[in-house]
Amino acid sequence: MSETISRATVAMTVNGRRHSAEADARTGLGEFLREALGYTGTHLACEHGVCGACTVMVDGVAMRSCLMLAVQADGCEVTTIEGLAAPDGTLHPVQQALHEQFGLQCGFCTPGVAITLAAVTRDNPAATVEDMEKAMSGHICRCTGYQGIRRAIRQLAGEVPGPHGGEHA
Amino acid sequence: MKPAPFDYAKPATVAEACRILSEAGGGATMIAGGQTLMPLLNLRMSQPFILVDINGIAGLKGVSRGDGGTRVGPATRQSEALRDATLNRHLPAFVKALSHVGHYQTRNRGTIGGSVALGEPAAEMPATAVALGAMIEIASVRGTRTVAAKDFYLGPYMTVLEPDELVTGIVYPDWADGHVVLFREVAQRPGDFALTGLVGAAEVAGDRIARVGLAFFGMGPTPIRMVQAEALLTGAALSSLDVDAVAAAGVADCAPFDDHHASAEYRRLVGKRILAATLREAFNLKVAA
Numbered sequence: 001m002s003e004t005i006s007r008a009t010v011a012m013t014v015n016g017r018r019h020s021a022e023a024d025a026r027t028g029l030g031e032f033l034r035e036a037l038g039y040t041g042t043h044l045a046c047e048h049g050v051c052g053a054c055t056v057m058v059d060g061v062a063m064r065s066c067l068m069l070a071v072q073a074d075g076c077e078v079t080t081i082e083g084l085a086a087p088d089g090t091l092h093p094v095q096q097a098l099h100e101q102f103g104l105q106c107g108f109c110t111p112g113v114a115i116t117l118a119a120v121t122r123d124n125p126a127a128t129v130e131d132m133e134k135a136m137s138g139h140i141c142r143c144t145g146y147q148g149i150r151r152a153i154r155q156l157a158g159e160v161p162g163p164h165g166g167e168h169a
Numbered sequence: 170m171k172p173a174p175f176d177y178a179k180p181a182t183v184a185e186a187c188r189i190l191s192e193a194g195g196g197a198t199m200i201a202g203g204q205t206l207m208p209l210l211n212l213r214m215s216q217p218f219i220l221v222d223i224n225g226i227a228g229l230k231g232v233s234r235g236d237g238g239t240r241v242g243p244a245t246r247q248s249e250a251l252r253d254a255t256l257n258r259h260l261p262a263f264v265k266a267l268s269h270v271g272h273y274q275t276r277n278r279g280t281i282g283g284s285v286a287l288g289e290p291a292a293e294m295p296a297t298a299v300a301l302g303a304m305i306e307i308a309s310v311r312g313t314r315t316v317a318a319k320d321f322y323l324g325p326y327m328t329v330l331e332p333d334e335l336v337t338g339i340v341y342p343d344w345a346d347g348h349v350v351l352f353r354e355v356a357q358r359p360g361d362f363a364l365t366g367l368v369g370a371a372e373v374a375g376d377r378i379a380r381v382g383l384a385f386f387g388m389g390p391t392p393i394r395m396v397q398a399e400a401l402l403t404g405a406a407l408s409s410l411d412v413d414a415v416a417a418a419g420v421a422d423c424a425p426f427d428d429h430h431a432s433a434e435y436r437r438l439v440g441k442r443i444l445a446a447t448l449r450e451a452f453n454l455k456v457a458a
Contacts, residue, residue: 004176004189004219025177025220028211047171048208055274061248063278067207069200071177072222116274137359138272 010074014039015083023070030054030065032073033080041081041111052139055112056080062119081111084118094118094156101161103152105143113139113149121156129157171211179222183229183308186221186335191310193219195332200224201244204271204279205287229282229337232256238304238342243282247271250281260341262301262350262370266293269352272360286336288321288328288391291362293354295322296392298339300369300384306338313337322391344380345372349451351383353443357430363387365425365436367444369395371402371451378402378410388440389424397421398444407452416445 011020014037021036028047033039033056043053047066054065057079084092091099094117104110113136120127120135132153141149151161180186190197198217200206201224209215223229229244232253239259241250247270250256250263257264270293271279284294285305298305298318305316310333318339321328330336354366369383381402383395398419402410425436448454 004178006174006176008177024174026172026174026210028171028207047211049204049275052272052274061277062274064204064274066211067203067275068278069177069203069207069220071179072203072224120273134359135273138274 005071008071008074010070012073012075013077015079025069025071027070028066029056029058029068029070029073029078032070033065033078036070039080039082043108043111045108050140051109051112052116053109053112055115055138057115057119060119062116079115081114084114092118094121094152097152097155098149101151101155102148103145104148105141105145109139109141109143113141117153117156127157129153129159132156171213173210173213173216175210175217176219177222178219179225181225181227183226183335183337186223186226187308187310187333189219189221190335191333193332197221197332199335201229201283202246202275202279203283204275205283205289223335234259235340238340240338240340241281242338243280243286243336245281247276247279247281247284248273251276259343260301262344262348262352262368263297263341265350265352266297266368269293269354269356269360269363269366275360281339282336285318285339286328286330288324288326289362290322290325290390290392291364291366291387293363293366293368293386296366296384296386297368298341299392299394300382301341301344302382303342304340305336306340307334308337309334315340318392319394324390344370348372351447351451353447354386355439355443364431365440365443367395367419367440367447373407373452376406376408378405378407383419383444385419385423385440387425388420388436389426393423395419395422395444402448407454410448410452410454412445412448412454415448416441419444 007024010023019037023032030044033042045051045053049064049067056065058076094114116135154161178189196218199221230242232255233240303318307314349371351369354363356363365387367385372380385393398415401415420437420440425433427433
């Protein structure tokens with residue numbers, strides 16, 4: 001693509017399904033996923049890269065969908081929160097851990113949190129609590145439900161978090 | 170839709186990118202990782218007519234060794250650079266500083282060149298380029314030139330880059346094997362921009378510091394090379410090093426600012442303390458009684 005364009009047809013695979021839709025050059029990937037393709041599980045909040053709610057995987061790599069244009073994801077494979085659970089509805093281990101450990105309150109930040117933890121644990125199945133917590137610095141939970149997320153992380157790392165871990169939820 | 174409208178181009182070569190930039194007459198902006206630019210676009214603080222995406226230019230990616238230095242392509246992703254064996258082997262200070270840039274998710278997309286070329290004064294990579302003595306390679310339709318990192322930064326997000334110019338490489342000179350890495354930063358949360366921080370390297374021969382490069386970030390409108398502290402340290406004997414005098418000299422070159430996170434005076438105080446603490450730790454010096 002060497003010419004200058006203001007609008008383009010963007011084709012991408014989302015959670016294994018192929019899609020194609022028109023987008024303005026300035027349309028963000030997160031907005032495209034939500035508005036053009038209907039993947040509203042991806043949540044847009046700050047839209048300047050601070051909060052992490054919009055995190056998706058592009059070609060298997062976790063990144064902010066608000067800091068990337070839809071046209072830049074042309075030809076890419078995108079994984080959103082809708083693509084984490086198995087087709088039969090079995091939750092992804094990250095989703096299961098968040099569920100069991102009360103790792104979400106209002107749930108707005110959860111799609112991004114789950115995608116990050118899924119990427120970290122896939123790249124390193126032996127990821128430690130510290131590895132996952134470091135990656136979590138890129139997410140804000142405005143319910144401040146961090147201790148539930150941390151318990152879920154301990155569960156994912158094979159530790160036994162215990163009921164509320166003796167900490168404030 | 171947050172950004173103002175723009176057209177988009179994805180050139181395949183540096184020459185083509187330069188031509189688009191030149192024809193746009195200052196109305197074009199480059200995007201590499203976009204982790205700094207996209208927020209500016211979404212907030213409409215940046216409103217280019219044309220966005221030139223350099224991710225399709227293969228020659229701008231990767232790390233290579235040459236003539237006494239390591240060359241980093243500007244479109245190299247930060248996460249790839251962190252894992253790069255050559256950078257880990259030859260430029261540990263670069264890797265240490267890079268590990269503090271943004272978050273896991275932004276490092277997966279953000280690039281070295283984007284961080285270096287944008288010149289955010291509180292960012293790690295511009296200061297690292299200054300401290301380590303990097304040379305920045307630049308191209309345009311008018312030709313190519315190379316600028317030392319210490320002469321590259323003019324102010325916040327202002328550099329010597331002309332609107333038609335593109336950074337094509339950043340070359341970091343070699344530091345002797347076993348050199349000492351100097352790094353520390355103070356930020357409110359991991360991944361936030363630093364309130365203040367420092368980065369550098371030092372070569373030690375016997376009891377003497379043979380060579381040193383040091384720069385502060387978050388301590389002025391640009392990365393601040395610690396010229397006076399470097400002068401005191403170069404050739405100094407570790408056994409009789411006056412760390413507090415060096416720390417005072419280090420902040421003497423700074424021009425920190427007040428913002429809602431910290432006052433200029435606080436930044437200066439923290440800068441002095443982290444410089445002293447970093448030097449003592451790196452050279453295994455005791456606090457004077």
